[in-house]
Amino acid sequence: ALYTDPAQLPRSEYDFIVVGAGTAGNVIASRLTEEQFSVLVIEAGISNEGIIATEVPFLGATLSPNTSVTWNYTSTPQAGLNGRTIPYPRGRVLGGSSTINFEIWTRSSRDDWDRFADFTGDEGWSWASILPYMKKSESLVASTDRHNTTGEVDPSVHGHTGPIQVSLGGFPTEIDQRIIDTTEQFPQEFPFNLDMNSGTPLGVGWTQDSIGTDGHRSSSATAYLEPALNRSNLDVLITTTVTKLATSGAKVNGLPHFDIVEMAQSPTSKTFSVRAANEIILSAGATNTPQLLLLSGIGPAAQLRAHGITPVVDAPDVGQHLADHPFLGNHFFVNSTDTLEAVARNATLAGADLAQWEADGTGKFSDPGANQIVWLRLPQSEQPPPALDAAAGPVAPQMEILPVDGFVSFVEATPATGFFLTLASIVVSPLSRGSITLASADPFTAPLIDPGLLSSPTDVSVMVAAIKAGFALLSASAWDGFVLSPTPDLAGATSDAALAAYARNSTSTVFHPVGSARMGPANASSGSVLSPRLLVNGASGLRVVDASVFPFIPAGHPQAAVYAVAERAADLIKAAWK
Numbered sequence: 001a002l003y004t005d006p007a008q009l010p011r012s013e014y015d016f017i018v019v020g021a022g023t024a025g026n027v028i029a030s031r032l033t034e035e036q037f038s039v040l041v042i043e044a045g046i047s048n049e050g051i052i053a054t055e056v057p058f059l060g061a062t063l064s065p066n067t068s069v070t071w072n073y074t075s076t077p078q079a080g081l082n083g084r085t086i087p088y089p090r091g092r093v094l095g096g097s098s099t100i101n102f103e104i105w106t107r108s109s110r111d112d113w114d115r116f117a118d119f120t121g122d123e124g125w126s127w128a129s130i131l132p133y134m135k136k137s138e139s140l141v142a143s144t145d146r147h148n149t150t151g152e153v154d155p156s157v158h159g160h161t162g163p164i165q166v167s168l169g170g171f172p173t174e175i176d177q178r179i180i181d182t183t184e185q186f187p188q189e190f191p192f193n194l195d196m197n198s199g200t201p202l203g204v205g206w207t208q209d210s211i212g213t214d215g216h217r218s219s220s221a222t223a224y225l226e227p228a229l230n231r232s233n234l235d236v237l238i239t240t241t242v243t244k245l246a247t248s249g250a251k252v253n254g255l256p257h258f259d260i261v262e263m264a265q266s267p268t269s270k271t272f273s274v275r276a277a278n279e280i281i282l283s284a285g286a287t288n289t290p291q292l293l294l295l296s297g298i299g300p301a302a303q304l305r306a307h308g309i310t311p312v313v314d315a316p317d318v319g320q321h322l323a324d325h326p327f328l329g330n331h332f333f334v335n336s337t338d339t340l341e342a343v344a345r346n347a348t349l350a351g352a353d354l355a356q357w358e359a360d361g362t363g364k365f366s367d368p369g370a371n372q373i374v375w376l377r378l379p380q381s382e383q384p385p386p387a388l389d390a391a392a393g394p395v396a397p398q399m400e401i402l403p404v405d406g407f408v409s410f411v412e413a414t415p416a417t418g419f420f421l422t423l424a425s426i427v428v429s430p431l432s433r434g435s436i437t438l439a440s441a442d443p444f445t446a447p448l449i450d451p452g453l454l455s456s457p458t459d460v461s462v463m464v465a466a467i468k469a470g471f472a473l474l475s476a477s478a479w480d481g482f483v484l485s486p487t488p489d490l491a492g493a494t495s496d497a498a499l500a501a502y503a504r505n506s507t508s509t510v511f512h513p514v515g516s517a518r519m520g521p522a523n524a525s526s527g528s529v530l531s532p533r534l535l536v537n538g539a540s541g542l543r544v545v546d547a548s549v550f551p552f553i554p555a556g557h558p559q560a561a562v563y564a565v566a567e568r569a570a571d572l573i574k575a576a577w578k
Ligand SMILES: Cc1cc2nc3c(=O)[nH]c(=O)nc-3n(C[C@H](O)[C@H](O)[C@H](O)COP(=O)(O)OP(=O)(O)OC[C@H]3O[C@@H](n4cnc5c(N)ncnc54)[C@H](O)[C@@H]3O)c2cc1C
Pocket: 019, 020, 021, 022, 023, 024, 025, 042, 043, 044, 045, 064, 089, 090, 091, 092, 093, 094, 095, 096, 097, 098, 100, 101, 102, 103, 104, 105, 106, 240, 241, 242, 243, 283, 284, 285, 286, 288, 289, 292, 510, 511, 512, 513, 545, 546, 547, 548, 556, 557, 558, 559, 560, 562
């Protein structure tokens, strides 16, 4: 059942308590309650029910930053971005960031997963072992326009019975064919790839999205939590912030055993606590999971003492190794009146598109609006020396180009006039690292979020190469007469140094923080926070399952990887407690 107040909870002890009803947390809650276990999920945010922008793919971008469904975070000043701070939204709602994200569905490369397996020494994280979990999480379904997708996706690499509905864009744009034509004119530089989710993503392919044939977003709230909510062994508590994890005293195997979850609805309201008989599963996401570990006395001892927190487990890596993907929107004026701006500036058009979506789930509003993705590596002559190459292997991309038929930026507002193409460049295997640290011992104060974007000069070089790759793409004849010119900021950057300065001035994030409580080899005395089975080192009773666990940032949009990790974690937990 769903509760809105801790005072209403029918019991004070559950087999498992999941902190955070987000992308990963809801997978754990749903899978564990398939068995006889009792599970409580505690979520700080509100319900996703009835918030139409969470359902309409085209409106997803209106959900952040600074709305009722986000943690309204801001980064620390970023040295690599000329000292700028940037908005750093995370989902604060049932479904977490899967309820507010842009629905792009990518698994990253085979090399990324095989590196997780190598690093942790656990073959269970390899591509071959994780693929069944990727398939378990998804159902490949028809696009909202029911077009024939033969030649646009390889159904044999997909799941067909899992909870998350995955489909190809259901609303063609005027740039789709131009991109496909570019792959035909430049098959070496921009080869067509039938399915970027086959393990080998390099090249240009059709985007898959977490959207059903009915045109609705498929999130962990709609696909995993809602169907399980009527189970008598599942309780979900919303609008309640977990403030601390604690021990009721006894050690297990000589380790402090965390079994108490403390929570409150506001900084001034009464504190409640519940007990986990088996395990606490921390699924609060890459910013909040490390914050909660730190608040609970698990972290670098000196940092904890500086905030008056008694260290329970000295864990130097908590909050470290944070990685994210720098995102740069490169904009071009186009000879069109049919880009995103057409809808954004015309309430009548937008109303008609919404009415169409409401009638049958089709049309422009059923599609988040990036129908192809380009995954690239640097030319051989520009490859960084091996020590500075953060990519997982030869089939892992180093850069991504995300083309959008309209103006996309997370740092500047859309201009009032003009029509645009965006070729966003993203460094997908970055070397830069940052951290999550405490600003305060107050659980209602945001942590310090330092993603370290473009702090590595290598990442700046890759970003410059990605901008140039965008120009190479536009040199195909398919774009003649459509693309008029780059916007002045980009046009004015005529050398590598100028492009680097432009990048530092205009880059932000594409909201993919990971790695802040990373898994590592079994019995490692340092360097990681979790065992390969995601148990917190030095503690008992505590597991982390969310985007914090990745030892390296996957070279792709991470949600599909988070679902796969959570699906495997659910099996690990079941195996441990059956
Ligand atoms: C704007 C945006 C766009 C994105 N676009 C894409 C995309 O197109 N494709 C893609 O693959 N990825 C995308 N991502 C990233 C992707 O959504 C995330 O990597 C993924 O959802 C993270 O899952 P998680 O389980 O780690 O955390 P989350 O899904 O964020 O879940 C964490 C949950 O824990 C809750 N919580 C946190 N602290 C507490 C507390 N103290 N007490 C109680 N509850 C708490 C939060 O409210 C939240 O519900 C995007 C992210 C954002 C923000």
